[in-house]
Amino acid sequence: MPLVLDVPTMLLMIAAASLAMAASLAAARPQRSEGTGLWALGLVMHAATYVLYAMRGRVPDWASIVLSNLLLAGTFAMALGAVCRFRGRALPWGRMLAPVVAMTALYMVFLDDYRARIVVAGILAPVQISMVLWVLWRPQPLAQLRGAWLFTVGLSLQFVLLALRGLLAAMHAIPLDGLMRSSPMQSFVFMAAFVVVILASLGFILMAKDRADAENRYFAVHDELTGAANRRALIQALDRDLARALRSGEPYALLMLDIDHFKAVNDTHGHRAGDRVLCHVATVLRARLRAQDLIGRYGGEEFMLLLPNTTLDGAAALAETLREVMEQSPCLHEGRSIAVTVSIGVCGTQMESIQDWDRLIQAADQALYRAKAAGRNRVVCADLPRRSRT
Ligand SMILES: Nc1nc2c(ncn2[C@@H]2O[C@H](COP(=O)(O)OP(=O)(O)OP(=O)(O)O)[C@@H](O)[C@H]2O)c(=O)[nH]1
Numbered sequence: 001m002p003l004v005l006d007v008p009t010m011l012l013m014i015a016a017a018s019l020a021m022a023a024s025l026a027a028a029r030p031q032r033s034e035g036t037g038l039w040a041l042g043l044v045m046h047a048a049t050y051v052l053y054a055m056r057g058r059v060p061d062w063a064s065i066v067l068s069n070l071l072l073a074g075t076f077a078m079a080l081g082a083v084c085r086f087r088g089r090a091l092p093w094g095r096m097l098a099p100v101v102a103m104t105a106l107y108m109v110f111l112d113d114y115r116a117r118i119v120v121a122g123i124l125a126p127v128q129i130s131m132v133l134w135v136l137w138r139p140q141p142l143a144q145l146r147g148a149w150l151f152t153v154g155l156s157l158q159f160v161l162l163a164l165r166g167l168l169a170a171m172h173a174i175p176l177d178g179l180m181r182s183s184p185m186q187s188f189v190f191m192a193a194f195v196v197v198i199l200a201s202l203g204f205i206l207m208a209k210d211r212a213d214a215e216n217r218y219f220a221v222h223d224e225l226t227g228a229a230n231r232r233a234l235i236q237a238l239d240r241d242l243a244r245a246l247r248s249g250e251p252y253a254l255l256m257l258d259i260d261h262f263k264a265v266n267d268t269h270g271h272r273a274g275d276r277v278l279c280h281v282a283t284v285l286r287a288r289l290r291a292q293d294l295i296g297r298y299g300g301e302e303f304m305l306l307l308p309n310t311t312l313d314g315a316a317a318l319a320e321t322l323r324e325v326m327e328q329s330p331c332l333h334e335g336r337s338i339a340v341t342v343s344i345g346v347c348g349t350q351m352e353s354i355q356d357w358d359r360l361i362q363a364a365d366q367a368l369y370r371a372k373a374a375g376r377n378r379v380v381c382a383d384l385p386r387r388s389r390t
Pocket residue numbers: 225258259260261262263264266270271272273274275278299300301372376
């Protein structure tokens with residue numbers, strides 16, 4: 001038995017699904033919108049398209065035929081814009097607007113020719129969908145794969161059905177009696193539009209959610225400004241490293257590094273220059289450390305470097321190298337060169353107890369304090385205090 005559904009009901013169901021999905025996107029909107037706002041706007045346009053379709057015969061043809069399809073082409077234009085935003089690209093206004101203009105012009109020309117309009121939609125909409133999918137997957141796939149796949153499946157379904165209907169219409173292989181006349185092909189296309197709205201929107205929500213989750217995971221352990229490990233991650237790493245050093249008997253070292261006269265940098269060059277200097281220091285440090293070392297931002301302008309399997313002498317030599325490199329690498333900011341020097345406290349030891357990490361930090365901190373007191377831009381090694389036994 002052929003599947004024949006009541007057309008106005010089907011049209012209004014698609015409009016309702018589009019609005020529901022637009023509301024879900026607005027509710028799930030992450031901190032940085034990254035295209036979800038554009039896709040939600042596209043869905044509202046999609047809902048308006050189908051409401052106008054449902055009013056065929058009750059409103060003038062320019063509204064239910066030309067305006068509705070202008071909005072449909074606008075929906076795909078918004079999808080293109082949304083995906084570009086999500087990928088961090090500029091909005092391709094030309095590629096977004098050209099199909100909308102073409103669709104409007106051709107629908108005005110073929111106002112009285114339903115078959116020709118079906119053929120036009122069967123060409124222009126798939127072209128728009130191809131552009132969306134091209135941006136989504138090129139030059140390399142997104143990290144948010146499961147959402148991207150769902151979005152792709154949804155749009156591909158729309159592509160296939162619209163293109164197939166356009167082809168069959170062009171070949172006069174299907175009867176076309178107008179939008180409001182039910183037919184199996186018509187019902188399939190409308191059911192697909194319903195499913196497409198849900199799949200593509202859920203896909204987009206998943207993409208945004210997966211990205212937000214990844215960012216949350218990243219910023220739970222990284223400093224937002226410099227990308228170095230944050231204080232929490234440093235303490236966790238220290239705990240883990242020291243337990244390993246205790247088991248293996250390997251030495252362990254820790255550096256406390258503080259930028260000299262950093263307040264003066266802020267006061268003289270401004271806070272943004274200060275931020276730039278912090279990033280510069282993190283970059284210079286990162287370039288000099290081994291893969292197993294960890295650099296973290298311990299406080300405002302204070303960095304901590306964790307050096308597994310490193311003796312006190314080795315750590316002191318590294319600290320001196322870092323101090324020299326820093327002195328020779330001024331930070332460039334808005335055409336100005338800002339001199340940067342650092343003071344470093346070094347602490348290294350053979351592990352005696354798992355609880356030693358607070359002693360290490362304390363000793364490195366005291367050494368740093370002595371480096372500051374001795375005139376800055378220098379390295380001082382700590383005498384590790386013995387644990388008081390109670
Ligand atoms: N731009 C910027 N400044 C920061 C940030 N965090 C802390 N600061 C500033 O760092 C400065 C630290 O100043 P002080 O503690 O006096 O240290 P200092 O000027 O480096 O002096 P010494 O350490 O004794 O050489 C303060 O002015 C803070 O406002 C940050 O994220 N960005």
